[in-house]
Structures are given as structure tokens and as C-alpha cells.
Amino acid sequence: DAGITQSPRHKVTETGTPVTLRCHQTENHRYMYWYRQDPGHGLRLIHYSYGVKDTDKGEVSDGYSVSRSKTEDFLLTLESATSSQTSVYFCAISESWTAGLLGEKLFFGSGTQLSVL
Amino acid sequence: GQQVMQIPQYQHVQEGEDFTTYCNSSTTLSNIQWYKQRPGGHPVFLIQLVKSGEVKKQKRLTFQFGEAKKNSSLHITATQTTDVGTYFCAEHGSGNTGKLIFGQGTTLQVKP
Numbered sequence: 001d002a003g004i005t006q007s008p009r010h011k012v013t014e015t016g017t018p019v020t021l022r023c024h025q026t027e028n029h030r031y032m033y034w035y036r037q038d039p040g041h042g043l044r045l046i047h048y049s050y051g052v053k054d055t056d057k058g059e060v061s062d063g064y065s066v067s068r069s070k071t072e073d074f075l076l077t078l079e080s081a082t083s084s085q086t087s088v089y090f091c092a093i094s095e096s097w098t099a100g101l102l103g104e105k106l107f108f109g110s111g112t113q114l115s116v117l
Numbered sequence: 118g119q120q121v122m123q124i125p126q127y128q129h130v131q132e133g134e135d136f137t138t139y140c141n142s143s144t145t146l147s148n149i150q151w152y153k154q155r156p157g158g159h160p161v162f163l164i165q166l167v168k169s170g171e172v173k174k175q176k177r178l179t180f181q182f183g184e185a186k187k188n189s190s191l192h193i194t195a196t197q198t199t200d201v202g203t204y205f206c207a208e209h210g211s212g213n214t215g216k217l218i219f220g221q222g223t224t225l226q227v228k229p
Contacts, residue, residue: 040126105165
């Protein structure tokens with residue numbers, strides 16, 4: 001498995017509290033992604049990063065922010081957690097992306113189960 | 118925005134039966150990838166299709182990319198209990214971005 005570590009693995013928090021999830025990689029890959037997985041919705045992209053300090057929004061970015069100050073770390077922050085953000089969060093990485101034809105495969109971390117009460 | 122629709126959402130089969138999941142897009146895809154997620158696990162890359170009409174095989178799994186590059190399918194011959202899980206298609210869509218957008222997934226249950 002690719003060297004991806006997500007922390008924490010499980011978290012229970014209360015509505016209105018801030019939460020930060022961390023993704024750490026040892027592969028020196030350029031691209032990093034945050035997805036959430038919910039029944040009936042599959043995997044939905046929250047934010048992604050294409051380099052240090054370079055990030056962009058995904059499909060469901062409202063209520064989330066990200067930061068990438070180092071190649072190896074990609075942080076996902078819920079500024080004020082809501083019950084609708086209860087989900088499993090996956091971090092993923094890919095080495096590169098070639099415009100037009102090819103996309104590198106994604107390697108996923110083991111996920112973080114977040115419960116907002 | 119870019120979107121892929123995947124059907125069916127769930128499929129229950131008897132061990133030994135075949136299984137197919139379909140991925141459809143309203144726009145032309147530059148490429149399509151397939152992933153498998155075992156229960157309680159994380160998605161794992163299976164394959165990428167790039168060319169129009171491309172067919173690739175991995176043992177009992179056959180992957181196809183439509184001639185118009187707007188649809189794809191994954192077919193499993195003679196399912197086994199080890200095939201249980203959720204299968205996702207994913208696409209980069211158009212434009213120069215690194216975003217990978219996933220379909221909703223098809224969850225396969227195999228009865229022994």
C-alpha cells in the first residue's frame with residue numbers, strides 16, 4: 001500500500017466545534033484529494049491540491065477548507081461541524097496528471113470516520 | 118458539471134453468476150478508471166481505459182470503453198465471494214484539471 005496515513009481514524013465531536021483531519025503521505029506525490037463517502041452518494045470530492053499552497057474546490061466544498069503547506073501534508077478543516085458532515089472521509093494521492101488523455105491512478109488512505117452529534 | 122451515472126446501485130447474485138455494472142456520461146470522457154472497495158476498506162485502483170472501444174481483461178473481469186467514450190462497463194464472469202464489494206467508475210472529465218469524479222458505485226453481494 002502507498003504510504004498514506006490519515007488521522008484520526010475515528011472522531012466524535014459536537015455540532016459547532018471545529019475539526020481538522022490530517023492526511024500525511026511519504027510518496028512525494030504532487031496531487032492530494034479529500035473525498036467524503038456517504039450511502040447512496042458514492043465518493044464526492046471536497047477539495048484537492050495540485051501542489052504546495054495550490055488548492056481548488058471539488059463538488060461539495062461548502063463548509064470545508066483545506067491547507068497544504070508541505071508536500072506531504074494535506075489538512076481538511078470543518079470550521080463549525082454540522083450533523084450533515086457526519087461521514088467517512090478519505091484522503092487520496094496521485095503522482096501526476098497529464099492533461100488531455102491520461103490520469104494517474106489514485107491511492108487512498110484508510111479513511112476517517114467522523115460523527116457529529 | 119461533469120457527472121457519471123452508475124447503475125445498478127445494488128446487485129445480489131448467486132455465486133457463479135455473472136455481474137455487470139455500467140457507467141454513463143452525457144459528455145465525452147478523456148479516460149475512465151475503475152476502483153473496487155471491499156466492505157470496511159478503501160477504494161483500490163483496478164484499471165484505466167483511454168481509447169475509444171477499448172477492452173481490457175483482468176482474469177474474470179472485463180472492462181470496456183464505449184466507442185463514443187461516453188460509457189463504460191465492468192463485467193465479472195462467474196462471480197466468487199471474493200468479488201463482494203463496491204465498484205466505482207471515475208473520470209477526469211473535460212478541462213485541464215486534476216479532479217477525479219466518481220460515480221455512485223455499484224455494491225455487489227454474492228451468495229455462496
